[in-house]
Amino acid sequence: MKISLPLCVSALALMPGMALAESADNETIIVTARPNPEDPPVVAAARDDLSRTPGAVSVVANESYETRAATGLTDLLRDVPGVLAQRRYGEESRFSIRGSGLDQSYHQRGVLFAQDGVPFADADGFSDFQKLDPLTARYAEVYRGGNALRFGGAQLGGAVNLVTPTGRTAQSENLLRAEAGSFGFARASGQIARTWGDWDAFAALTAMQGDGYREHAQQDQLRGTFNLGRSFGEDREVRLIVYGADINQDVPGTLTLVQALTNPEAASGAAAAFDWQRDQEVFRTSLQTRWRFNDALLFEGGLYATTTDLYHPISLLIDQQIVTQGVFGRFDWQGEIAGRRADLYWGASYRQGHVDQILGPVMFPIAGDSRREATGMELFAEGRLFVTDALALVAGGSYGRFTRDYDDRLNAANNDSLDDGWFAPRIGLLWEGESGVQVYANITNSVEPPHYGALVQAPYPGFVPVEPQEAWTGEIGTRGRTDAFVWDITLYRAELENELLSFNPATGVPAAFFNADETVHQGIEFALDWEIAADWVLRQSYTYSDFFFDGDPIYGDNQIPVAPEHQYRATLRYTHPAGWFVAPSVEWRPSDTWVDYANTLQAPGYTIWSLNAGWDFDTGVTLFIDARNLTDEAYVPEFGAIVDASAIGANTAVFYPGEGRAAYGGVSYRF
Numbered sequence: 001m002k003i004s005l006p007l008c009v010s011a012l013a014l015m016p017g018m019a020l021a022e023s024a025d026n027e028t029i030i031v032t033a034r035p036n037p038e039d040p041p042v043v044a045a046a047r048d049d050l051s052r053t054p055g056a057v058s059v060v061a062n063e064s065y066e067t068r069a070a071t072g073l074t075d076l077l078r079d080v081p082g083v084l085a086q087r088r089y090g091e092e093s094r095f096s097i098r099g100s101g102l103d104q105s106y107h108q109r110g111v112l113f114a115q116d117g118v119p120f121a122d123a124d125g126f127s128d129f130q131k132l133d134p135l136t137a138r139y140a141e142v143y144r145g146g147n148a149l150r151f152g153g154a155q156l157g158g159a160v161n162l163v164t165p166t167g168r169t170a171q172s173e174n175l176l177r178a179e180a181g182s183f184g185f186a187r188a189s190g191q192i193a194r195t196w197g198d199w200d201a202f203a204a205l206t207a208m209q210g211d212g213y214r215e216h217a218q219q220d221q222l223r224g225t226f227n228l229g230r231s232f233g234e235d236r237e238v239r240l241i242v243y244g245a246d247i248n249q250d251v252p253g254t255l256t257l258v259q260a261l262t263n264p265e266a267a268s269g270a271a272a273a274f275d276w277q278r279d280q281e282v283f284r285t286s287l288q289t290r291w292r293f294n295d296a297l298l299f300e301g302g303l304y305a306t307t308t309d310l311y312h313p314i315s316l317l318i319d320q321q322i323v324t325q326g327v328f329g330r331f332d333w334q335g336e337i338a339g340r341r342a343d344l345y346w347g348a349s350y351r352q353g354h355v356d357q358i359l360g361p362v363m364f365p366i367a368g369d370s371r372r373e374a375t376g377m378e379l380f381a382e383g384r385l386f387v388t389d390a391l392a393l394v395a396g397g398s399y400g401r402f403t404r405d406y407d408d409r410l411n412a413a414n415n416d417s418l419d420d421g422w423f424a425p426r427i428g429l430l431w432e433g434e435s436g437v438q439v440y441a442n443i444t445n446s447v448e449p450p451h452y453g454a455l456v457q458a459p460y461p462g463f464v465p466v467e468p469q470e471a472w473t474g475e476i477g478t479r480g481r482t483d484a485f486v487w488d489i490t491l492y493r494a495e496l497e498n499e500l501l502s503f504n505p506a507t508g509v510p511a512a513f514f515n516a517d518e519t520v521h522q523g524i525e526f527a528l529d530w531e532i533a534a535d536w537v538l539r540q541s542y543t544y545s546d547f548f549f550d551g552d553p554i555y556g557d558n559q560i561p562v563a564p565e566h567q568y569r570a571t572l573r574y575t576h577p578a579g580w581f582v583a584p585s586v587e588w589r590p591s592d593t594w595v596d597y598a599n600t601l602q603a604p605g606y607t608i609w610s611l612n613a614g615w616d617f618d619t620g621v622t623l624f625i626d627a628r629n630l631t632d633e634a635y636v637p638e639f640g641a642i643v644d645a646s647a648i649g650a651n652t653a654v655f656y657p658g659e660g661r662a663a664y665g666g667v668s669y670r671f
Contacts, residue, residue, distance in 0.1 A: 040063075058488070068664075073134060081490075082097055084567070123373075123376060125448070130247060139162075147442075172620075192204075206221070213662070226243075241285070243284045304327075310322065314362065342385045345381065346380065374404050381396050392432075413461050469515070486529040490525040496516075516549065518549075526541065579617060584612075595652075604635070625663065
């Protein structure tokens, strides 16, 4: 099935007349122009702020996952359409929005990950979202596709920003929480929030350990967050946020498809024999301000520094010390132009950093000692002008420059540098009815400069000549609510040039990055909450992904592997007036998914049934159970890409099996 923008326009023209409405609980992830009255004020304000965007955006409140054993972005963002978040092991997952960084078999690129607006990525854009702590986020903002301009982001996938509670926005003054369950999982956390005069503070500490579903998948973590603020009047404050984490994770490796379906608990032989691990110590601090000059003008900005020490023995030993610093600022203006309502934001961000890396032998006699320095700068702006009371014209863009300087301390012939820039414009329309229903459309250019993983590919000397990935994305959608429904529907088509993919037609080894010629990413993102009756809510999300080569000289119009064509999730929740609830759910991948670029091997689809239940007592105590994969189905939700699985000698051990039947329970106490 292929879709096009004309068909998208025709389909969405019918949407504004639909009778749709709001969920009866706080789990709604849909952004609308009208705040959800059952959301906490801070979350409702975030939804209202994001509703200015003429594109696909979502807000996920902490309330939506606090009664589940959420251990990473896979759990936190599971109901957001367009997001592919599949667990590999522990908290290591694939994360992709609209096919961004789809080739990545480790870590992440193509989406800007931030906490309180501070990027967690290295200075070259490469990212490891295990550094984020979803359990202590007050809410998460998801800017899908080209809608991350507020952060200066121009990535194909957009941005995810987790917002830390303050002493004023935390759910309660005190929180104690304990969880335990299958595969040796145990977690304990505590939070406090205080205000005194013009000061406020929030602090959280979380400790977790687990054996993992598979052999050699043990993990333990300790995370801490501290947020101290000083108010200088209404909408004027300065805030210090400190975050640290000590994360230790065994790496179980990958299996063949047969092994993953018949013996999913096994680790790969090399992972167990050579004790593969990924251990990291993370520290981040930022000093930020939010300062309203008058009713029309608001400034938000700050400076930050992050450090990461990574010890990562796999087939070779990777030992990294990563340091990144940055500064950012954004002005928001609201007023009138020629008597018409208008708003505008503009800002800048800059980051710099380096990675000192030592490579050592584990399975192969490899040695390396290098420093990788990078900088990135973006200038960005976007404005809306309401040409009528309901219709706004939107225009904006970002300009950026980046540098890459590589110093090989063992072989100076490999030294290299790169300095380049880009401009990414954006135009759009946003129509908003009196009821809050919105219809939007936009065309956005995205640019992704190559990171060091693409540039430095031993044994090639210097930088491999890969080009920045570029795309033009057209998007059209609608969102809103009425008495029984809440909806969020988006159709998009992105035409890419120089997509960064891990395939090498000459050698058949998908271990390095190369530019594809022309590719297309298009799809449908659909979320619908339906209040069937009093106390009954059906939440549904569906993602259709059609990613393919466009006349490639080797692969023709083949599908790009890894992303499932169809992904559906539904949860039916009943909430009793006495405070207890029960919520069965299903995750359904109805068709097989291509594994290789040659389209010769597929991973089978699957259906996973789960059950969540709990009870909120008037005393502040909450109990919950989270039972997953009730039928104990053997399935493979995640795998790396292969060039041609049918080729003689092809390595097909790229699969991560899904977890078997599991049950978790927890108790929290707010006081």
